[in-house]
Amino acid sequence: GAGVSQSPSNKVTEKGKDVELRCDPISGHTALYWYRQSLGQGLEFLIYFQGNSAPDKSGLPSDRFSAERTGGSVSTLTIQRTQQEDSAVYLCASSFVTYNEQFFGPGTRLTVL
Amino acid sequence: GESVGLHLPTLSVQEGDNSIINCAYSNSASDYFIWYKQESGKGPQFIIDIRSNMDKRQGQRVTVLLNKTVKHLSLQIAATQPGDSAVYFCAVGNTGNQFYFGTGTSLTVIP
Numbered sequence: 001g002a003g004v005s006q007s008p009s010n011k012v013t014e015k016g017k018d019v020e021l022r023c024d025p026i027s028g029h030t031a032l033y034w035y036r037q038s039l040g041q042g043l044e045f046l047i048y049f050q051g052n053s054a055p056d057k058s059g060l061p062s063d064r065f066s067a068e069r070t071g072g073s074v075s076t077l078t079i080q081r082t083q084q085e086d087s088a089v090y091l092c093a094s095s096f097v098t099y100n101e102q103f104f105g106p107g108t109r110l111t112v113l
Numbered sequence: 114g115e116s117v118g119l120h121l122p123t124l125s126v127q128e129g130d131n132s133i134i135n136c137a138y139s140n141s142a143s144d145y146f147i148w149y150k151q152e153s154g155k156g157p158q159f160i161i162d163i164r165s166n167m168d169k170r171q172g173q174r175v176t177v178l179l180n181k182t183v184k185h186l187s188l189q190i191a192a193t194q195p196g197d198s199a200v201y202f203c204a205v206g207n208t209g210n211q212f213y214f215g216t217g218t219s220l221t222v223i224p
Contacts, residue, residue, distance in 0.1 A: 033212075042214040043202065043204075044214075045212065058211075059211070091156050091157070093157075099206060101147065103159070104158070106154070
């Protein structure tokens with residue numbers, strides 16, 4: 001079956017522009033996570049969605065970051081007025097239920113010039 | 114919160130030898146632990162997990178050991194193969210929602 005997919009795989013943008021990153025989780029997975037991975041670093045939690053519950057946004061680094069999940073499936077992470085320090089790989093993961101094995105997508109590599 | 118660290122950022126082993134990758138965590142309330150493997154250009158891939166009611170769990174060529182007393186877990190890979198070369202992360206959960214990841218150990222298998 002299909003795994004988690006993310007698009008685009010690479011995104012180069014200019015400082016100050018807005019970007020949208022997309023995640024298609026595995027069908028039937030109720031939990032969806034966004035992480036950021038900087039070069040040589042571990043994964044930094046950004047936001048978590050579980051079913052129809054209010055998302056856990058505690059990891060979002062600033063109000064320039066937002067995410068939504070429509071219809072309990074596809075999720076979009078939006079970064080407004082991008083800064084160079086936003087350059088990283090953004091990973092999406094989904095799991096069948098909360099607090100369980102997460103399946104990761106291949107990530108979107110964001111480069112802010 | 115949680116603080117997760119790995120003991121060695123890099124590890125080189127000879128093909129066929131056993132590998133041991135270690136991870137330490139800080140929160141004694143942490144109760145779910147996962148090891149992931151990440152190959153270059155790919156997302157992390159689940160290897161094995163363990164919950165706090167266990168101290169050992171085995172998979173195919175992999176074993177995870179959990180020592181809650183010293184807040185330490187390890188991943189053992191038996192008969193390491195070139196395809197095992199990757200970055201290995203431990204993930205620690207203690208709130209039911211979030212997982213905290215270590216910075217990763219880069220394993221290189223020497224043929």
